[in-house]
């Protein structure tokens with residue numbers, strides 16, 4: 001039996017930790033003092049209104065931007081730049097170089113690491129192309145693929161790298177509703193099989209509930225933590241249920257203020273403080289137990 005690494009608080013150490021992260025662009029604050037922990041196997045969602053800094057937080061986790069204050073660490077090591085342990089899938093369909101085939105696109109970052117031979121990269125690419133349901137399209141170029149297929153290629157390319165954390169920035173937002181749903185389902189299926197760690201950005205409450213097992217709610221610009229919720233009980237199958245609708249409305253209230261009066265002013269502080277109030281109410285927003293993790297309902 002393997003030993004579990006434990007943090008000083010006695011809990012399991014997080015894989016990714018954001019600690020008091022403030023991000024700025026030219027002196028303008030995009031997020032303020034945001035803290036959260038992502039554990040191995042989490043599907044952790046950053047949810048908040050447009051402009052609250054979700055993408056910026058993801059980019060900081062990817063190592064593309066440096067916090068003005070606070071830090072982000074992976075396995076206890078501060079993130080100081082991009083690395084193969086954190087791969088991003090973006091919303092934009094043009095993230096795939098158009099002159100490369102599907103297979104070449106998936107192989108490309110593997111080859112860049114110089115850790116695998118061309119033969120091995122090709123084998124791995126074929127494996128992951130099959131995993132995302134694109135067998136037969138290896139030699140197609142991106143412009144011949146639908147938006148959903150392009151996102152599948154981006155997911156295959158990311159998973160082929162076997163990152164510590166898969167970072168997804170509104171990956172399905174530009175897809176039509178049916179394809180988006182299908183992609184959420186596929187992502188869930190892949191996660192069930194592979195149990196990778198996911199940090200997922202969306203501004204869709206429904207998508208957050210369907211994709212995530214934990215959701216961090218961020219206030220409007222500059223983004224601050226409002227609350228952290230457990231959402232593991234929801235999936236696409238439960239999306240129409242009364243419970244799902246109630247959760248969705250509750251989150252809407254937390255994000256846009258309807259609950260503020262009931263909860264008292266929501267201090268733009270750490271979720272932990274707010275969680276205690278949220279905890280006293282009905283939904284499963286029991287947030288951050290003793291080990292720092294969200295608590296099951």
Ligand SMILES: Nc1ncnc2c1ncn2[C@@H]1O[C@H](COP(=O)(O)OP(=O)(O)OP(=O)(O)O)[C@@H](O)[C@H]1O
Pocket residue numbers: 025029030048049050051052053054055056057203221
């Ligand atoms: N490169 C940039 N230069 C200057 N300001 C930026 C830059 N990128 C983001 N911002 C600003 O930082 C804030 C947060 O932006 P960000 O894109 O992270 O928010 P978001 O929550 O992901 O929004 P959306 O859901 O609309 O994508 C916004 O006010 C935005 O205008």
